[in-house]
Amino acid sequence: MPMPWTYRHASKEFAGFLADVKLRMALESDNMAYTAVDGVFQVFRRRLTAEQGLAFASVLPSVLRAMFVKDWAPAEHPVPFTDRRTLTREVRAVRPHHNLTPDSAIEDTAWALRRCIDQRDLDRVLARLPEGAVAYWRVDVEDPRELDQRIV
Numbered sequence: 001m002p003m004p005w006t007y008r009h010a011s012k013e014f015a016g017f018l019a020d021v022k023l024r025m026a027l028e029s030d031n032m033a034y035t036a037v038d039g040v041f042q043v044f045r046r047r048l049t050a051e052q053g054l055a056f057a058s059v060l061p062s063v064l065r066a067m068f069v070k071d072w073a074p075a076e077h078p079v080p081f082t083d084r085r086t087l088t089r090e091v092r093a094v095r096p097h098h099n100l101t102p103d104s105a106i107e108d109t110a111w112a113l114r115r116c117i118d119q120r121d122l123d124r125v126l127a128r129l130p131e132g133a134v135a136y137w138r139v140d141v142e143d144p145r146e147l148d149q150r151i152v
Contacts, residue, residue: 006062013116014063016150020112025102034067036101039094040109041068044136046090047081050074052129059121064113081132110137114147 006013021033045053045068053074057065081087084106092101102108114122114137126134141147 004062010062013061017061017064017112017116020115020150021109024108024111025105027100032100035095035099036091036105037064037109037112038067039091039099039101040106042094043087043090043106044133045072046075047078047130047132048074049078052078055125055128056133059117059125060113061116064116078130081130081136087136106136107139110139111141111147113137114139115150118149119147 018030018033018037021027021037022030025033025036027033027036041064044056048056053069053072057068060068088103088106091105092099122137123134126137139147
């Protein structure tokens, strides 16, 4: 079996994702983008069991998969999803002294994520996760081609 593309080109794939995040969030550095995405991932995974989180991680590119599971201590009882404003406050509370994450961070991360993966795989996994997971990763765009996978 050949090496999966996501392993062979992990740096290129991650750089493209971070470029999209910086563009959408109007951030200046990879560090700022990383902090925002890390917050978005932490808030999402807090609402999942380990089994659910691993199912989600399985459709992520290799570096994002590693980010998603890094330092994760799955809770015995995940917390429920809530409204977008509350979720965004949680995202911004991750490393609060080094966080310039905009209020649009969740949707912006979802936009960038959808552009770097097969959305059918993501949607299939999200449909099996707790209520609120689909809404968390929903992106509203006028032209669906905007979300076309950029690196295939």
